[in-house]
Amino acid sequence: MRYIPNSPEERAEMLNSIGLNKSAELFASIPDDLLLREHLNTPAALSELELLSRFERMGQRNAGPGRVSFLGGGAYSHYIPTIVDHIISRSEFFTAYTPYQPEISQGTLQAIFEFQTLVCQLTGMEVANASMYDGSTGLAEAVLMAERVTKRSRVIAAASVHPQYLEVVKTYVQHAGIELQLADFDKKTGQISSTLGERIDDQTAAIVVQSPNFFGCIEDVAALATLAHARGALMIVAVTEAISFGLLKPPGACNADIVVAEGQSFGVPLSFGGPYVGLFAVREKYARQIPGRLVGEAYDKQGRRGFVLTLATREQHIRREKATSNICTNEGLIALAATVYMETMGRKGIQEVAQQCAQKTAYAARRIGELDGFSLRFSGPRFNEFVVRGPAEATSQLRRLARDRAIDGGIALSRFYPDCENDFLVCVTEINSREQIDSLVEGLRDFSNE
Amino acid sequence: MANVPEDLHYSKDHEWVRPDGDVATIGITDYAQNSLGDVVYLELPKPGEEFATNESFGSVESVKAVSEVFTPVAGKVIEVNEQLNDTPEKVNSDPYGEGWMIKVRMASPGEVDSLLTAAEYEDFTKAESE
Numbered sequence: 001m002r003y004i005p006n007s008p009e010e011r012a013e014m015l016n017s018i019g020l021n022k023s024a025e026l027f028a029s030i031p032d033d034l035l036l037r038e039h040l041n042t043p044a045a046l047s048e049l050e051l052l053s054r055f056e057r058m059g060q061r062n063a064g065p066g067r068v069s070f071l072g073g074g075a076y077s078h079y080i081p082t083i084v085d086h087i088i089s090r091s092e093f094f095t096a097y098t099p100y101q102p103e104i105s106q107g108t109l110q111a112i113f114e115f116q117t118l119v120c121q122l123t124g125m126e127v128a129n130a131s132m133y134d135g136s137t138g139l140a141e142a143v144l145m146a147e148r149v150t151k152r153s154r155v156i157a158a159a160s161v162h163p164q165y166l167e168v169v170k171t172y173v174q175h176a177g178i179e180l181q182l183a184d185f186d187k188k189t190g191q192i193s194s195t196l197g198e199r200i201d202d203q204t205a206a207i208v209v210q211s212p213n214f215f216g217c218i219e220d221v222a223a224l225a226t227l228a229h230a231r232g233a234l235m236i237v238a239v240t241e242a243i244s245f246g247l248l249k250p251p252g253a254c255n256a257d258i259v260v261a262e263g264q265s266f267g268v269p270l271s272f273g274g275p276y277v278g279l280f281a282v283r284e285k286y287a288r289q290i291p292g293r294l295v296g297e298a299y300d301k302q303g304r305r306g307f308v309l310t311l312a313t314r315e316q317h318i319r320r321e322k323a324t325s326n327i328c329t330n331e332g333l334i335a336l337a338a339t340v341y342m343e344t345m346g347r348k349g350i351q352e353v354a355q356q357c358a359q360k361t362a363y364a365a366r367r368i369g370e371l372d373g374f375s376l377r378f379s380g381p382r383f384n385e386f387v388v389r390g391p392a393e394a395t396s397q398l399r400r401l402a403r404d405r406a407i408d409g410g411i412a413l414s415r416f417y418p419d420c421e422n423d424f425l426v427c428v429t430e431i432n433s434r435e436q437i438d439s440l441v442e443g444l445r446d447f448s449n450e
Numbered sequence: 451m452a453n454v455p456e457d458l459h460y461s462k463d464h465e466w467v468r469p470d471g472d473v474a475t476i477g478i479t480d481y482a483q484n485s486l487g488d489v490v491y492l493e494l495p496k497p498g499e500e501f502a503t504n505e506s507f508g509s510v511e512s513v514k515a516v517s518e519v520f521t522p523v524a525g526k527v528i529e530v531n532e533q534l535n536d537t538p539e540k541v542n543s544d545p546y547g548e549g550w551m552i553k554v555r556m557a558s559p560g561e562v563d564s565l566l567t568a569a570e571y572e573d574f575t576k577a578e579s580e
Contacts (some may be wrong), residue, residue, distance in 0.1 A: 288491065288511075313516045322518070 068436045069408040070364075072385045072427025073214070074135070074162050074240045075273070076265045078353065079431055080341070084267040087340045088333055098332030100293070102308045108332065109307035112295040115339040122245045122342070122350075123259040124252020125281035130293040130330035131338075132278030135262025136165040139208070139238045140172035141280065141291040141325055142258040143180075146206035146234045148289050148324065153178050154203045158192040160185040160213035162240055163416040169208075178205070190217035190378025190387065197227040206234040206258075211251075212244055215425065216361075216385030217378055221254035234258060242266055242279065242338075243429075244383045246354030258282050267341030268334055277334035288314065291325030356430040357384035360437065364428045367441045373448040377423055385427045387413065391448055394424040401443045409440055452481035452575065455546055459562045460571035461522035463504070466546065472559045474523055477550040478510065478541065481575045486512040489541040492534050494551055500526045503561065507552060510541065523561040525554035 006014075015023065027035070046054065069077055088094060092107055099105040112130045119128035132138035143155050155173070157166060159182045166182075173180055183196045192209055200207060207228045211219035225235040237251040239261035251259045261279040268276065282290050288311065296310030316323035345353065361384045369376045373391030390397060394412040401409045410424035417423075428437065454460070459467040464482035468475040483489065491511040501507050501521040510517050530552050534540060541549040556562075566574060 288493070313511055313514065319516055322516070 063406070067406045067408060068432070068439065070410050070426050070428060070432065070440060071408050072216075072241070072429075073411045073425050074164065074262065075270055076241055076243070076384075076427065076429055077270060077431050078243060078265050078429055080267050080269060081344050083344055084337050084340045088337050093333060093336055098330065100309050102306060106307060109295050109309075111336050111339055112293075112330065112332070113297060113307050114343070115335045116295060118339060118342045119279045119281050122242075122250065123256075123261070123279070123281045124250030125256070125259050126252075126284040127287045127290060127294070128279065128281040129290050130295055131263070131332075131335040132260070132280050132292060132327065133331055134264075134274070134276035134278045135238065135240055135260060136162070136168035136278075137172075137327075138260035138262075138278030138280045139165050139236070140169045141327070142236045142238075142260050143169055143173055143178065143206065143208065144176060144325070145258060145282075145286070145289050145291060146236060147176070147178055149286055150205045150232065150234060152203050152205035152233070154181065155179070155206050155208060156181045156183050156196065156199055156204060157208035158183050158185060158196075158210065158213065158219070160190065160192060160215060160217070160219075161208060161210040161238060162214045165210070165238060165240070183207075185213070185215075186380075188378070189380040190215040191219055191380040192224065196224065200227055200231045200233055202231055204228075204231055204233040206236050208236045208238065210238040210240065211248070212239075212241060212383040212385065214240075215378055215380075215387045216382045216427075217380030218248060218383060221249075221251055221256060225255035225257075229255065236260070239279075241384060243350065243354050243357060246350035246352075247358055248383065252281075257286065263334070263338040266338035267344075268337050275331065275334050277331040277338055279338075287311070289324055292327045293330050353430050354383075357428065360384075360430070360432055360434075361386065361428040363434070364426065364432075364437045364440070367437065368426070368444060371441065371445055371448045374444060384429060385425055387423050387425055390422045390424065390444070391450070393421050395421075397444075397447050398424060401440075405439065405443045407436075407440055407443055409443065452479065452484060453546070454479070454481075454568045454572050454575075456568045458546065458568065459522070459565035460568065460574075461504075461520065461565055462574060463520045463522070464575075465519060465522050467522050467562055467565060468546075468550075469556070469559060469562045472556050473528065473553055474525065474556050474559075474562065475550050475553050476507075476522065477545055478519060479571070479575075480545050483542045483545045483549070486510060486517060487514045488512055489538045492538050492541070492551070494530050494534070495527050497527050497530060500524075501554070519551065521554065522565055523554065524557040526557075527552050528555050529553040 116128040147153055155178055184193055186193045209219050209224055211221055221237055228235045234257040236258045237256040242261050242263050242265040259281045263277040263279050294310050295307050298306050298308045300306055314324045316326050316328045365376055365386045368374055368388055375389050377387040377389045398409050398412055401407050410426040413420040413423040464479045466477055466479050489510055489512050494508040503524045504520050506518040507521050508519050510519055531550050
């Protein structure tokens with residue numbers, strides 16, 4: 001996409017044709033006292049040299065490399081092959097606006113088509129869209145979609161879904177006439193309580209679970225789907241750690257109806273919360289209710305293969321307030337990063353990353369569980385995260401660990417659950433070496449001796 | 451010039467109604483199918499569902515747009531044209547015949563008298579396209 005500037009002559013011509021003399025007259029309807037007359041109070045422009053050194057000084061305030069991180073909870077550190085940045089930095093892709101017009105955008109559309117294909121293979125579903133803003137907004141859209149499909153308005157979400165995802169869902173549905181209920185998790189296993197089935201009735205549009213859930217425990221999605229389907233409700237599965245697809249049975253094979261996932265683990269760095277990318281996949285029979293864009297394969301008059309946006313008649317720019325969603329775009333560049341990651345790693349590569357995560361996590365959990373004063377809070381099966389119950393208030397202990405040993409040892413759960421003062425969530429991925437895990441264990445051992 | 455059969459009743463939303471006792475067959479008019487363009491998909495209700503007058507009972511998706519379809523008369527759906535799942539183009543080629551959409555048992559069969567006659571509908575579409 002090219003930005004097309006206009007010359008002073010062209011501007012004069014345009015103004016002339018609408019009967020104005022200068023562009024300021026375009027703003028004549030704005031009351032005089034609201035017009036900005038003086039310059040904004042911003043610092044003067046810097047030279048390139050000054051600017052670079054200013055940012056270098058700012059950059060030095062970052063904790064920087066050398067720190068060891070065991071933070072997860074929806075944002076994961078994974079190795080990013082250098083080819084990811086190389087491909088997405090190509091100027092054909094690296095634009096602020098994703099061009100979808102098939103006449104000029106076959107490359108972009110083909111990349112999105114490949115993304116959709118890979119998301120289907122990964123989740124075990126039949127149709128995937130061109131991506132959502134992130135996992136949490138994807139989950140909110142899944143809830144809205146379940147209401148459209150079932151024409152029912154009550155949704156039961158597991159309390160073990162990421163608390164921030166639940167907040168986003170609440171924000172989306174609170175004025176949409178959808179009642180969101182929370183179903184508690186089993187305090188021993190950390191999994192959704194089996195009594196959930198009793199709460200599903202013929203007014204339930206969907207049940208929502210995350211697996212692995214916020215505490216790292218893997219849910220029995222197939223059993224929950226059976227309960228949902230028995231009452232005509234949909235099964236929505238959210239995944240915050242996409243690498244888990246490499247090891248766990250795909251939600252599609254567990255009879256999920258809608259699968260949403262955060263794709264950050266696939267080649268997207270951790271940079272202060274974004275940009276991320278949402279994966280969204282459904283059963284084919286629900287394709288017409290899927291939010292957002294879909295790229296389809298088509299053939300031109302000469303029989304040549306090409307790619308076009310499909311089902312766009314249901315989008316907001318055509319169907320206004322009756323649209324399936326008010327997302328009329330996708331997370332193009334980040335979806336491309338995820339596509340390049342998946343294609344580079346391949347099926348085997350993603351499996352291997354997932355296995356390393358699971359094995360290193362098992363080692364870390366065992367070592368930490370053996371420490372005096374520390375225990376693993378939940379017995380449910382885990383992937384690469386687990387909750388540790390420490391001997392004292394977790395926030396201050398984690399802060400000391402960060403300060404004294406440069407280890408970010410986990411997320412204190414009291415941030416989300418005030419009654420979980422001593423609990424923290426530990427995440428281990430393939431980038432954490434055995435030495436790093438051992439140094440975390442040693443750091444925690446100091447606390448058990450206090 | 452759009453085909454407007456004499457013996458049917460019409461709504462301003464471009465549906466037609468063919469009453470037979472207390473059962474009404476409902477579809478969209480030739481004028482409507484022509485404005486929509488090639489129909490590619492229909493979303494229709496299930497038998498047993500009840501609709502009030504002028505309630506949306508489904509949608510018609512063409513290559514250009516998705517439009518709601520409305521019940522010109524109140525009633526309960528007793529039959530749905532399942533053939534349209536595989537051959538939605540019948541709505542274009544035979545809107546008053548094989549392109550019918552639903553049959554409803556009318557709550558009050560007298561309601562058809564409040565709809566437009568063929569002549570009135572023809573005037574209405576003329577005014578609308580001018």
